[in-house]
Amino acid sequence: MSINEALLVKAEQLIPSMIETRVEPVRLVDVHEDAQAVQGWSARAAGDAGAIKTGAYGKGDSFVLDFGDHLVGYLRMSVRPVGSPPDAPLRLKLIFGETPCEIGEPFESYNGWLSSSWLQEEILTVDVLPAELRLPRRYCFRYVKVAVVDTSPKYKVSFPDVYCIAVTSGDPSNIRPLPEHYPEDIAAMDRIGIKTLQDCMQTVFEDGPKRDRRLWIGDLRLQALANYETFRNDDLVKRCLYLFGSLLLEDGAVGACIFEKPAPHVDDTRLYDYSLFFVPTLLDYVEATNDRQTLEELWPVARSQLEIGLRRLDERGVVRDDATWWCFIDWHEELNKQAPAQAVLLYCLKRGLKLARKMRDGAAEAWIAAGIDEVTRATLAHLWDEERGFFVSGERRQVSWASQIWMVLAEVFGPEDNAKLLRRLAEEPEAVPMTTPYMYHHYIEALIASGEPEVALKQMRRYWGGMVEDGADTFWELYNPDDKRMSPYGSFLINSYCHAWSCTPTYFIRKHFKDMF
Incomplete structure (x- = not known):
């Protein structure tokens, strides 16, 4: 380093x-299996959250609190004994979930390749009651399951006060409200995009x-x-x-x-x-x-x-495609990344040229401009397949959404030809598809850059609007409308349901679509 x-x-x-806000739960819920829900679990109302203040919970009892919205912060809870003086420690298990599936699906079933330590649960042993518990670890959740693992036969417990100190560095007072005439679905996507960004701003x-x-x-x-x-x-x-x-x-x-x-x-x-x-x-x-x-x-x-x-360019001026590198682009096992990487390089060279001009760095301007020419020529000579009408990637000359989208953003062709390319892509069933909101963001940007803002708006409504319809409080790391339980990690339990790269509907709505309503 x-x-x-x-x-x-x-x-x-x-x-x-950091901005700190006290947030209390709004209700008790029952989490149950639901074949129609995205991850197979839903939450339904099960009572007033105030019931835990006067209830009595013993060994084997549990309840699930719904805080009403996605939170990032620190849980605080008061615990009081009910009945005889406590003659044994209290042991609690807390499970935190961004979505109902994390509450309903047993963590013991997790078999993904990311560490299970990311699954949000705590075992607390309390020796002296009453107690004020302040969990030191920051959690990310809407739902909290509180399970009494054990007390003793002589006493139970109640929970007079449970709340979260939510934290963020995003001050909502700085945000201009949307005009009131904006459609309801657009306002919802804007609100959820802002909440996604806010909870990721630490x-x-x-x-x-x-x-x-x-x-x-x-x-x-x-x-x-x-x-x-x-x-x-x-x-x-x-x-x-x-x-x-x-x-x-x-x-x-x-x-x-x-x-x-x-x-x-x-x-x-x-x-x-x-x-x-x-x-x-x-x-x-x-x-x-x-x-x-x-x-x-x-x-x-x-x-x-x-x-x-x-x-990284080879003798042809094309990004070398071998086992010595790693390029992200999108989560897809079949995606060859040579062509999209070539396009990303060209995209960044063009923006680097703007920086060089701002810096009045003539020497850098010269070699960056030469690099743009070299990469553009190589792209057209070796990655553009005139007969198929697509950019191709790797030895197998793969056609993918990622390759076409990034080539559009890199402006290898002009807006009119780029628009035609994206229309052909939409009709190509063999193209390797997109899987993440990250890649869908670039698709929306490519449509806008190609003079197709109406199509871009329609696609945003279809994709992020689908998440809204499926109950998103914040936008998710992954969303595949055709496989809603998809995970690149081997289990949807470990997926992030508030993820930074998904926040951009608010950007599109406020910057690119503001004159369309």
Whole structure:
């Protein structure tokens, strides 16, 4: 790891103050199996949340609290003995769920490849009652199941006070309300997108407050776009940029993600596309803020990402496709990533050229412009299949949605030809599909860039609107309308149901669709 201490100091000076809000549960619910629900479980009303204040719960009893909306924060609870003086410790099991499936599905059934320690549960042993319990770990939830594992035959317990201290660095008072005439479904997507972003805004822009809880640059780029249209916490974007710029991999590449604790450090995960995305993220920030100082201090980092990215080209000028690299693009096992990676490189080179011009860096302008020409020529010569009418990827010349979308965003062709390409893509049944809101975001952007805003709006309503119809309080890490239990991790229990890269409907609504209603 390479550390720039001066930049790191600036990042740490930008740690935001947290906004704390006390939130109490709104009702008791019964979580039951439901074949019509997305993950097979639903919650139905089962009583007033105030019942736990005067109830008496003994060994084997349990209840599920519904807080009414998605929360990120710290649980507090008062526990009082009922009956004889306690003659044995109280043992409680708490299970936290963003969705009903995490409450209903037994965690013992989990068989995914991500660590089961991300599953949100706690065993508490309380020696002295009454007690005020303050769970030190931050949780991400709407539902909490409280199960009494054991007391003794002589006493039971009640819960006079249960609440959450919700935390975020996103101040909702900064958000302009939508015009009242906007359609109800658009207002709902805007609200849920904002809530998704808000719950991911902690001391950095986290990717998911339940799982990972890290600063990933692919998520940051999209969160920042939504932030400029809503919370305007631009210093949080700046902090994240300085963290990435100060904590580099050994060869100077920007790492895919950053850990904050115990001290800021870069993960050893390297993603080809994510390193390059430092460039457009910096450009977006500078265009939103006119912050010249940050541009000057981070331009060397951005320039280096383009230099490193160009080193991956083979003798033809095409990104080498072998086992020595990892590129994200989208979660799909069958997706070949050579063509989309080529397009991402071209996309970032073009944005790097804008930064070089802002910096009046003539030497960088020259080699970046030459790189754009080289990559464009190679793309058309080796990745464009004229007969099929698509860009192809890898030895098997795969056609995918990701390849076409990124080539549109890279502007290999003009808007009219790009629109035709996307229309052909929609009629191509053999193309490898998209699987994440992250990739769908880029599809919407590609449609807008191709002069098809009406189609883009329709697709946003179909995809994110589907999540709303399926009960989303915040937008999810994964959503496949054709396979709603899908998980790249082997179990939908570990999926994140509040995920940064899913927040962008609010960005589209407020920036691109505002004149369409």
